[in-house]
Amino acid sequence: MAEKTTQDSSTGLSAEERAAIKERAKELRAQEKAGKNREAGLKSVLDAIAKLDGTDKQICEGLVKVVGEVAPELVGKTYYGMPGFANGDGKMVVFVQPAGKFKTRYATLGFEHPASLDDGDMWATAFAVLAWNDAVEKKVTALVKKAVS
Numbered sequence: 001m002a003e004k005t006t007q008d009s010s011t012g013l014s015a016e017e018r019a020a021i022k023e024r025a026k027e028l029r030a031q032e033k034a035g036k037n038r039e040a041g042l043k044s045v046l047d048a049i050a051k052l053d054g055t056d057k058q059i060c061e062g063l064v065k066v067v068g069e070v071a072p073e074l075v076g077k078t079y080y081g082m083p084g085f086a087n088g089d090g091k092m093v094v095f096v097q098p099a100g101k102f103k104t105r106y107a108t109l110g111f112e113h114p115a116s117l118d119d120g121d122m123w124a125t126a127f128a129v130l131a132w133n134d135a136v137e138k139k140v141t142a143l144v145k146k147a148v149s
Helices: 015-034 038-050 054-070 134-147
Strands: 075-079 082-086 092-097 107-111 126-129
Touching: 038 054, 038 075, 038 082, 054 082, 054 092, 054 107, 054 134, 075 092, 092 134, 107 134, 126 134
Parallel strands: none
Antiparallel strands: 075 082, 082 092, 092 107, 107 126
């Protein structure tokens, strides 16, 4: 069961949420300076992953590997401190919300609006991930391929 977080009654945000907002403001300033520089983007993602441990780290490293193999056109970019990848317009396509970030029981692989995952009138844009293994890698590879198609 996930730990309870303390919410600030004046803002309605938990300490983790406030920290994520501050991280996002910092990211936006850094991204503005770096522009669409691939190396700077990948470095920011790898730096975010370096702060993780255990399963969260393995899942994020797995995503980096998959994107590098099947969608090298995506540019590394952090998103509220979470590792992810954006399209050529700088719009986030895929990211991982590590379980430790908000003290949840599983990491979440999320896709944003630019991802082409459309499937009729309803489709999933987020997936719970408990571990990185061959089966998960295969599913993530298929999702990333579809997202950029």
